[in-house]
Amino acid sequence: MSKVENPALRGFNPDPSIVRVGDDYYIATSTFEWFPGVQISHSKDLANWRVVARPLERYSQLDMRGNPNSGGIWAPCLTYADGLFHLIYTNSRRWAGSFKDVHNYLVTAPSITGPWSEPIYLNSSGFDPSLFHDDDGRKWLVNMVWDHRPGNNPFGGILLQEYSPKEKKLVGPVENIFRGTALGLVEGPHIYKRDGYYYLLTAEGGTFITHAATVARSRSIHGPYEVMPNNPLISSASHPELRLQSAGHGSFVENKDGSWVFAHLCRRPLKNGRSTLGRETALQGITWVEGWPRLTSGGQVPLDVYEGPNLARHEWPKTPERDDFDTPTLGIEWQSPRVRPADVSSLAARPGYLRLIGRESITSNFEQSLVARRQQAKHVQATTCMQFAPQHFQQMAGIVAFYSTDSFYYLYVSRADHAEKALSVMKCERGNLTFPVEKEYVLDGVENIFLRLEIKDERISFFYSRDGVTYHTVGWEHDASILSDEHAIPCGFTGNFVGMACQDLAGTRLHADFDWFDYREIG
Known part of the structure; x- marks a missing residue:
């Protein structure tokens, strides 16, 4: 087993979307108002990472001039299918207050280093979009829906709609497939399929001390979705003694040996509770128990060390000081x-x-x-x-x-x-x-x-x-x-x-x- 010291990606690397292509792992993280947009890190052993790409490097792909602080790129989703990398992202042009102006796009590339395509506009109904490639060839977009109406829950649930690669647009009906749990603030959806079930992984509880990751499943991608017993999957809430706080929003990937890993955001706060390093990315092992993903540690809290598959160590040249x-x-x-x-x-x-x-x-x-x-x-x-x-x-x-x-x-x-x-x-x-x-x-x-x-x-x-x-x-x-x-x-x-x-x-x-x-x- 190889050991990975958490956080695996240090300093402002939130909302990780992890994918494996052969022997290569890639994690896309949010960059918000910083240009170029989206940070993609590469590893061959899950322990050593290097930044390999920032795909959104043209104003035609991403124009953030005038965006508010902490606007811009929110929660990208990186997947690989049909010989292409697919990158879904939000450009948030307004986020504080009742309204959110959030526009969702798709770019693709044959290689992680590009060339990355011009963007395809998807929708603006909410943020944290994610693309799921089903085994029947169909593709589905999920994103949270923002409800600005007074008196309503602004985190209105997770929307599902089919994406047509041929027409390069969303098609068919829009369905609200999951309203979240009592943890509230449901966002950050990703769908996975295993043993005939569709698993919906979401973030809940807000992105600070009560943050968490929730899992639900259904036999149909359209639902209804049953919440995992003893949910959430992970959270640092009520554990101020932990080194890794705010554990939640993340994604799964299967290793070559059949084991699974969960990449999730976390914080390493200072003694006064503030986090100058921002939200970082940590890794945890996943074991499937009675059809549900559980932390390999057996608990619900993040560990400082992830014990992963036995991969050959692969270090990258260090960036000079x-x-x-x-x-x-x-x-x-x-x-x-x-x-x-x-x-x-x-x-x-x-x-x-x-x-x-x-x-x-x-x-x-x-x-x-x-x-x-x-x-x-x-x-x-x-x-x-x-x-x-x-x-x-x-x-x-x-x-x-x-x-x-x-x-x-x-x-x-x-x-x-x-x-x-x-x-x-x-x-x-x-x-x-x-x-x-x-x-x-x-x-x-x-x-x-x-x-x-x-x-x-x-x-x-x-x-x-x-x-x-x-x-x-x-x-x-x-x-x-x-x-x-x-x-x-x-x-x-x-x-x-x-x-x-x-x-x-x-x-x-x-x-x-x-x-x-x-x-x-x-x-």
Whole structure:
């Protein structure tokens, strides 16, 4: 048996959809407002994973400009049939309040790395769509339905409708096949077929501490569906002592040896209960008992270690801690909020540097110049070397710890009345901006400006250097836990990123050049 330390996918990898094609495993996870859309990770042994694709890389596939925080890509579903990968996804353009503007699409590709097709529009009745390929050749879409009417349960159940590959659209009647259980908030449906039964796996209980996964089954895909005895399949609710919290939303896959594995989301909260790493992906073994899937552990809580099939260990080359920006394209770990990184940056303008071209404010939901990567451990250090010559106060650039446009820290250089280059910290908490948080540091005459941030659990600190050797503290420590789902308004679904940003609020497109960016996990 091979052992997998959970979470298998660390740092902002929620809503996992797992599929096996031969000896290869793939997991698609939600990326929300971060572009390119959908993160697909690849493994051959279930223990070692690498990001291999982000399929939604064209605006014709995904346009998120103007989307709210935690909008965009929700709960993709990745399947393989008929020689093609099928990727179903939601683009959520509004989600807070009574209404949800959620549009569901399908793209396909012959290979996991593409080329991925132009999208086929499916419906907008709700989110978390999933495609099931039945053994008779028919294909079925399921998604939760959102009921905006006052007095009704907004999580109105799971809809089923047939999909026609020939006509490239949904056809036939729409049926509500499952209204959920007393856990409430039914979403995240996937259908599986085994021994003549259709199994409906759903998420319930909301995506925070009461989250859970529910199983029901029927002899007909149309129902009625019988809920599993002693449901739910998994939950961390009422177990605050567990390292993995919020266990729920996930998917099944059968291993080559006939065993099954369950990929599900989880959190690793800080001591104060907030989760700067966002929702991650863990693996659990599944054993079929009297026709029902049960955790191999025999309980209903997530384990820190998954004991999987005896697969040959297959490690991937590690991503270097330092990116010197010497390659023609950005590494796959880098993303930007709502827009393509290539639209706001250049590796060719000055070889060996990442040039960020100043755009809109750091609070913009449209086009801002920010390139960042996930925080994947509770203790991290990020450092960069920047050259920037602001001409006036509307131009700024620096290093960020960025959860959303409403929650971030920004160590930035700008022009001040008393200095050509003034370094200070900007803080945004629940949309409330404070800047400068402390005093400004004059860096006149300094060409290479070294900026650093360190996050240790709930605390974040900032530093600068004139020579890259001796670093000086900028102000005092701050609360890093504001960069979390639990602290967002009204809530959030992503995780913290660290990276680089540049703004030119005058619209003259002044740039900042970054020589390198160093990300490391520290003890």
